[in-house]
Amino acid sequence: MKNIILSLLLAVIWSTGAVAQLPQWGIGEYPADTSAQFRLCTPPPHTHYHFLPYGGGARAIHAYVKQRYQLVNTDQSGYLTVRGFLNCRNQLGSLRLLAVDTQYKPCTFDPNITQQLLTLTQQLTGWEVSHYQDGNVAEGYVSVVYKIKKGAVEYVVW
Amino acid sequence: MWFGKKYWLLCLVGLSSSAFCWGQAIDAAARKKAFQFIKAAETFTYQGSPAWVAWLDSAQKADPSLGQPFLEKARVHNMRGDFSQGFRLLDQAIQLDPINYLGYQAWFKIYYLRDYEGGQADLIKADALTPNTIDYPGGDHLYYLLGMAEAGMGHTDEALRQFDRYVQEETARRGQKWVNVIAYLRMAHLHYLKGDVDLALPLANKVLAEHPNEVEAHYLQGIILLRMGDKTAAIKALYRALELFTANHEADHWLLLEEGYCLDKETVQEKLAQATGIK
Numbered sequence: 001m002k003n004i005i006l007s008l009l010l011a012v013i014w015s016t017g018a019v020a021q022l023p024q025w026g027i028g029e030y031p032a033d034t035s036a037q038f039r040l041c042t043p044p045p046h047t048h049y050h051f052l053p054y055g056g057g058a059r060a061i062h063a064y065v066k067q068r069y070q071l072v073n074t075d076q077s078g079y080l081t082v083r084g085f086l087n088c089r090n091q092l093g094s095l096r097l098l099a100v101d102t103q104y105k106p107c108t109f110d111p112n113i114t115q116q117l118l119t120l121t122q123q124l125t126g127w128e129v130s131h132y133q134d135g136n137v138a139e140g141y142v143s144v145v146y147k148i149k150k151g152a153v154e155y156v157v158w
Numbered sequence: 159m160w161f162g163k164k165y166w167l168l169c170l171v172g173l174s175s176s177a178f179c180w181g182q183a184i185d186a187a188a189r190k191k192a193f194q195f196i197k198a199a200e201t202f203t204y205q206g207s208p209a210w211v212a213w214l215d216s217a218q219k220a221d222p223s224l225g226q227p228f229l230e231k232a233r234v235h236n237m238r239g240d241f242s243q244g245f246r247l248l249d250q251a252i253q254l255d256p257i258n259y260l261g262y263q264a265w266f267k268i269y270y271l272r273d274y275e276g277g278q279a280d281l282i283k284a285d286a287l288t289p290n291t292i293d294y295p296g297g298d299h300l301y302y303l304l305g306m307a308e309a310g311m312g313h314t315d316e317a318l319r320q321f322d323r324y325v326q327e328e329t330a331r332r333g334q335k336w337v338n339v340i341a342y343l344r345m346a347h348l349h350y351l352k353g354d355v356d357l358a359l360p361l362a363n364k365v366l367a368e369h370p371n372e373v374e375a376h377y378l379q380g381i382i383l384l385r386m387g388d389k390t391a392a393i394k395a396l397y398r399a400l401e402l403f404t405a406n407h408e409a410d411h412w413l414l415l416e417e418g419y420c421l422d423k424e425t426v427q428e429k430l431a432q433a434t435g436i437k
Contacts, residue, residue: 059419079271081239102276104245145239147272155272 038093040085040139052086052140055126058156061144065120065153072112072151077102079157080109080146082121086129088137092122109148117146117153185223192221196230206234225255229262236266260284261295268303269296274310281307292327299324302341314348321345339365339372346378350385358382373402374421377429384433396430 054061084095097114101107121144130138145157199213214227228251236244251259264280267273281304284293293300305320321341328337342361349358359382365375380395403423 056422057420059422062419079239079241081241083239098240098242100241100245102273104241106242143239157271 038085038091039087041088041137042139050130050138050140052127052129052142054124054142054144055128058158060126061124062153062156064124065117065146065156068120069116069153070112072110072116074110074113074151076107076109076113076151077149078107078109078147079104080114080117080148081143082118082146083141083143085139085141086127087139090127090129090137092124092127092142095122110151113148113151185221188221189224192217192224192227195220196226199230206238223254225251225253225259228254229259236270241271257284257287260287261293261300264307265296265298265303268307268310272310274307278304278307278311292331299328299338301327302338305341305344309344309348314352318345318348321348339369343372343374343378346375346382350378350382355382355386359386371402371407373399373407376402377421377426380426380433381429384429389433393430393433396426396433399426400430 056063078099078101081098082095083098084092086092095118097118099107099109099114124144127142129140132138143158146153147155147157195213195217199210199217203210203213211231214230217224217227228247232244232247232251234244235241235247238244245263248259248263252263260280261284264277264284266277267280268277281295281300284295285300295303298306301320301324305317305324308317308320321344324341325337328334342365346358346361346365349355349361359379362375362379362382365372366379369375376395376399380392380399383389383392383395400423403426
């Protein structure tokens, strides 16, 4: 019974738009990025955001990054996730970075690694957007996970 | 006096059994309730939404010894790329049920994160927990996954040994039709990398005999034949791979190539150009 009430309560919260501040929802679990002027065309809760694939997949992203990434001389290894939204104007924003070491514990990578990968991710243009039946672009979230080995990008995991 | 002792002993055994049965009944009820909450999370809510988390929290509360709610939450965090939270939750699931979840962690590390060392370590630990059983973490045979991990680490000989061990074991226990065709493809590719084309070609041919539309098998057959110097046959095989790509046949066998990505059309075109000499 308690759970039914809780679900109803959450449904009410969701319908009033307060869900954007709640944890665990889509990308909203991370601290909001207030630095950019980025805006979604259809802000929550009016739509359910989908994961947008990249044309050519992880291999294409890796090929793009490999040509431009300058190797950073460090022993640091782990995973760096760059995650954000692609809006209906094809703008990438609300980007968040999440870094873990090889034991999957939170870590901070050398700023030369994070800054380069953030910039290169922002430069990617091959996101495959989908359209609603009325022809409008369906906004969605994008996510790239880089596997870092001693300062180099070993793989683009997805 | 003897009857008295026996009487008390019987009473003690009776009481213990009742308490045990009662305890079991409570566990079964708690577990049933927890599964109902998990089912509700799947049925009524979006995966990862606050309501979904709330249902799983209730499942955890109903049966704190159940690992599944932790696993479900871990999956969501990991698919978001939030690995610190994901692995923290996965660790809690493993603490509660290592037999079921340690293997899953290994599978996830190998396939999704290309963490071959970590995946291998988890597989060895998981295998030690069930010494008389062959495990299928994430649905894949343990030896097969060990082969994948070794191949990922670049240990060609050990990878071949594990894949061979997998084929032998699966064939003996369940029959050849249960052997995952990717094992043969990986073995063909590993022999090719070693320069043992005579061992690689029959494996690619074997796959094609059973699966004539397998894109990777045509590609492998092509590059093996190219190295053997049979250009005509190589062009035919590579052309067929390209044809299948164009007809939307997928090449989705992860980890087939050295770079750890799926085979793509461009790579086939490149090899075809090399074979024909036409750019």
